[in-house]
Amino acid sequence: MKLGVLCSGGKDSWYACYRAREKEEVACLISVRSKNESSYMFHTPNTHLVPLQAEAAGLPLVTVETAGEKEAELADLACAIRTAMVQYGIEGVVTGALLSVYQATRVQRICRDLGLWCFNPLWYTDPDTYMADLIAAGFRVVITGVFAAPFSADWLGREIDADALVDLRKYVRSHRITLTGEGGEYETLVLDAPLFSRRIAIEKAEKEYANYRGFFRVTQASLEAK
């Protein structure tokens, strides 16, 4: 089955892509670039790097820009998915939804209207197992946004490795964050993955941080050999 993977550039969409590729044919990525940093549907800090990731994975990319207004962004997403159907013949859509009924419901409805299958391979997955598997599988993931206590500015650009996972687990206990960031506590960017033939090198980045809210904006990046 030919599938299109919704891709924000973060760990969940790339891990879902990795899982989808084990079972079916991933024909393209579908990316929505939202101008609204508070979008309910789409993660925003570094979606401009998805084209570089797509190149690293050797996958075609369908991109659509949205103003990020609540219902209009869904119409923009449907438009992108329809384009992927026409250009790449996709029969289904894959998302990295973990727990968000809001996101999953809306993508399911778009897929139903377009006659497409919808897959959520990380749906209600065990957070500890998922995060450990992500690292063990060879994903290199950095934090590109923090939006909750007790995240300090030091977390901006930090790689999620075994040490970071220990700290995140402490925060789960002390501040009741979700381990995966599904509650919007942090956002991520994938620099390397098993399905990348090259990896992303960050050349320039800017940090912005105040009151437990911060962004790590990559302004210049390139692909390098693995």
Added chain:
Amino acid sequence: MILLVDLSWKPGSLSRDEFVGPVARIVSRAGEEWREEHFLAIPETGPADACGIILCGTALSDNFFSEYPEAFLWLRNASVPVLGICAGMQALCLVHGGALCPACEIGMTTVQVTHPDTLLPKGPAFEAYELHSFACNPPPGWIVTAVSDHCVQAVRHPDRPLFGVMFHPEVRNDVVVERFCSLCRPQAGSP
């Protein structure tokens, strides 16, 4: 040991982790062992070693299981508790003489309890996650225990421990699966 039956269109499909995995985690948390089988791999005589059977759901587009009613005939003679979830409820109803009708619900829906039931959350109503394109006309004599504005949401056999829920209890209604696990445990004093 509870048997989880995967009703997806093929064994080990991309849907497995979405519809079997979350149920398996609730069963594990409830302290029960489980194993899983694809519905086409179950022998005509039915599974031999399970103390309970959960028929899991499928993707919205996946109604493949309904083309193989003969694969579920063993359910007529099931001697242990059975819980059918969404597609599982449809399979359970079909094999006992019920029918399917088009009825699509996606997302959180209000479910009204129409008949008190050991598995369901307390009434008069609760919120549940829906993902189905068909619903059930229950088999003759079965008790409708819950409904939504669109369709029958829960049924049970009048005498045997056979249950169906159209909503997905693995999303925000774990209690249904937990109570089913309790029902499958040997009761104190029983042989």
